[in-house]
Amino acid sequence: MDNAKLAKLLFPDVVNTPDYYEEKFPYRKLPAKAQVTRMAPSPTGFIHLGNLYSALADERIAHRNGGVFYLRIEDTDEKRKVDGAVETIINVLRYFDIEFDEGAGFDDDAPQNAYGPYFQRQRVEIYHAYAKSLVERGLAYPCFCGEEELEKVRVRQEEAKVLTGYYGEYALCRSLTLEEIEAKLAAGESYVLRLRSQGQQGREITFNDSIMGEIKLPENIHDIVLLKRDGVPTYHFAHAVDDHLMRTTMVIRGGEWLASVPTHYELFHVLGFKMPAYGHTAHLMKFDEETGGKRKLSKRKDPELSLDYYRKDGYHPRAMKVYLMTLLNSNFEEWYEKFPDKDISEFPFTVEKMSQSGALFDKDKLHNICKNELAKLSEEEMYDFLKSWAEENEPDNAKVWFDDREKLLAILRLYMGIGMKRRRKDFVYARQIFELIGYFFDTEKSEAKDGFRLDKDEVSAILRDYLEGYSHEDDNQAWFDKLKGIADRHGFASDMKAYKAQPDAFKGSISDVAEVVRIAVTKTANTPDLWSIIHIIGEDAMREKINGVIG
Ligand code: GLU
Numbered sequence: 001m002d003n004a005k006l007a008k009l010l011f012p013d014v015v016n017t018p019d020y021y022e023e024k025f026p027y028r029k030l031p032a033k034a035q036v037t038r039m040a041p042s043p044t045g046f047i048h049l050g051n052l053y054s055a056l057a058d059e060r061i062a063h064r065n066g067g068v069f070y071l072r073i074e075d076t077d078e079k080r081k082v083d084g085a086v087e088t089i090i091n092v093l094r095y096f097d098i099e100f101d102e103g104a105g106f107d108d109d110a111p112q113n114a115y116g117p118y119f120q121r122q123r124v125e126i127y128h129a130y131a132k133s134l135v136e137r138g139l140a141y142p143c144f145c146g147e148e149e150l151e152k153v154r155v156r157q158e159e160a161k162v163l164t165g166y167y168g169e170y171a172l173c174r175s176l177t178l179e180e181i182e183a184k185l186a187a188g189e190s191y192v193l194r195l196r197s198q199g200q201q202g203r204e205i206t207f208n209d210s211i212m213g214e215i216k217l218p219e220n221i222h223d224i225v226l227l228k229r230d231g232v233p234t235y236h237f238a239h240a241v242d243d244h245l246m247r248t249t250m251v252i253r254g255g256e257w258l259a260s261v262p263t264h265y266e267l268f269h270v271l272g273f274k275m276p277a278y279g280h281t282a283h284l285m286k287f288d289e290e291t292g293g294k295r296k297l298s299k300r301k302d303p304e305l306s307l308d309y310y311r312k313d314g315y316h317p318r319a320m321k322v323y324l325m326t327l328l329n330s331n332f333e334e335w336y337e338k339f340p341d342k343d344i345s346e347f348p349f350t351v352e353k354m355s356q357s358g359a360l361f362d363k364d365k366l367h368n369i370c371k372n373e374l375a376k377l378s379e380e381e382m383y384d385f386l387k388s389w390a391e392e393n394e395p396d397n398a399k400v401w402f403d404d405r406e407k408l409l410a411i412l413r414l415y416m417g418i419g420m421k422r423r424r425k426d427f428v429y430a431r432q433i434f435e436l437i438g439y440f441f442d443t444e445k446s447e448a449k450d451g452f453r454l455d456k457d458e459v460s461a462i463l464r465d466y467l468e469g470y471s472h473e474d475d476n477q478a479w480f481d482k483l484k485g486i487a488d489r490h491g492f493a494s495d496m497k498a499y500k501a502q503p504d505a506f507k508g509s510i511s512d513v514a515e516v517v518r519i520a521v522t523k524t525a526n527t528p529d530l531w532s533i534i535h536i537i538g539e540d541a542m543r544e545k546i547n548g549v550i551g
Pocket of ligand 1: 040041042074235239251252253254257
């Protein structure tokens with residue numbers, strides 16, 4: 001076969017050679033240990049916790065040692081494309097404070113975008129240069145088989161009980177002569193371009209995964225499709241050319257890609273490229289209450305897999321990052337306990353410490369981390385965080401919540417325990433925060449979260465007495481002394497010691513009386529200092545709330 005002739009026939013318009021691109025995209029000049037990593041999503045619009053997990057690892061690996069983290073859009077599959085998906089990816093990652101250095105999202109002529117274009121559909125010319133070179137070297141050939149022929153082959157293979165697929169003797173178009181190919185092309189038959197696999201059945205490749213360690217997998221033997229009928233490459237082919245030309249040194253990606261490694265291994269080999277290091281991440285798992293075992297997080301069953309879920313409820317990006325770091329690197333938690341105030345970027349992140357088995361997603365743990373991280377914010381930082389969340393997610397309520405800056409800051413100071421010996425840790429995420437403090441605003445029309453433990457008449461009697469004696473000028477102590485008076489008048493112990501000594505002598509204690517007022521004003525039994533709350537709400541609103549309970 002005259003391969004050069006075939007290559008010219010198939011790619012009459014390709015003028016550039018691989019050498020041209022090798023020169024155009026030279027090795028990057030970076031410090032010795034620097035890694036070039038990438039996120040290479042298909043623009044399907046769905047971005048999940050697993051993507052953020054890998055992206056954070058990529059970002060850390062690149063930025064630990066002065067490397068580059070870039071975004072490439074793998075849009076070769078037109079059917080899966082969703083409008084606006086690229087913006088979604090960039091925005092979501094930016095929300096979690098993960099920034100790219102280069103790639104999609106930057107202007108084409110931006111100085112850092114020297115290895116572009118970063119959308120695969122704009123790189124077809126480049127793939128064709130490499131495809132042509134494979135044909136020239138006898139490593140790729142056109143295949144004219146349609147669905148029907150492929151189906152026949154499959155049936156034959158099933159009958160013979162052999163591996164199904166397009167390979168070896170079953171690869172019908174492997175042995176077409178140049179004349180046969182010319183005739184088919186002249187007749188206008190369409191074709192895909194296939195790899196002429198050099199692999200052999202029964203042989204293995206040994207591959208050193210940066211996360212999983214040494215892995216043995218069967219060699220690829222399939223004549224996989226490199227270019228589809230319309231000349232657009234398949235993911236496998238495009239990613240090999242791209243990772244090479246963009247000078248990627250390390251690929252961190254989901255474990256579902258591990259099975260593709262033999263194919264990629266062969267592609268890099270026949271293309272004459274050095275393979276980047278690959279690290280396949282463990283699946284994110286969760287406890288399944290139904291079975292009592294572990295299972296993979298699923299798109300269908302688990303809303304918490306979607307990153308939108310965390311944005312909509314207003315999880316603080318730093319808490320999410322800290323949480324993911326605990327999943328990513330087993331020694332992170334210990335380090336962070338030692339240095340709770342250090343920036344995460346100072347943690348010596350290593351690929352070697354990445355979890356090999358399924359990382360367990362644990363919401364309680366995430367919530368604990370949220371509490372701790374939010375307790376590090378100042379009230380102004382909290383205010384700004386809540387404001388941008390509310391404006392995006394609760395625009396109507398936001399107008400009410402943020403109408404009086406001083407009032408909201410006072411609420412935040414109180415709830416965050418700012419100025420107290422120890423900070424309070426009531427806050428978990430934005431939506432939960434506004435549920436907690438909603439009673440300060442008229443937006444909250446919900447029922448009481450905690451019910452009264454005393455009967456209705458007793459509650460009303462206590463509250464009437466309370467309103468009668470109430471004076472807004474009382475300081476905290478005077479106010480509390482009045483509560484004690486109410487306790488005494490209604491058969492509750494005003495003194496806790498007396499109550500503990502003789503609990504049966506009383507209906508309850510001062511704390512039950514305070515709880516009645518607390519629930520009447522705030523709808524919950526658990527709040528920071530009640531006097532302070534009343535002084536933020538104001539006397540009129542307090543009276544209105546209490547009168548609403550008395551009925
Ligand atoms: N485009 C692939 C995806 O959608 C990327 C796989 C890889 O990172 O190599 O996940």
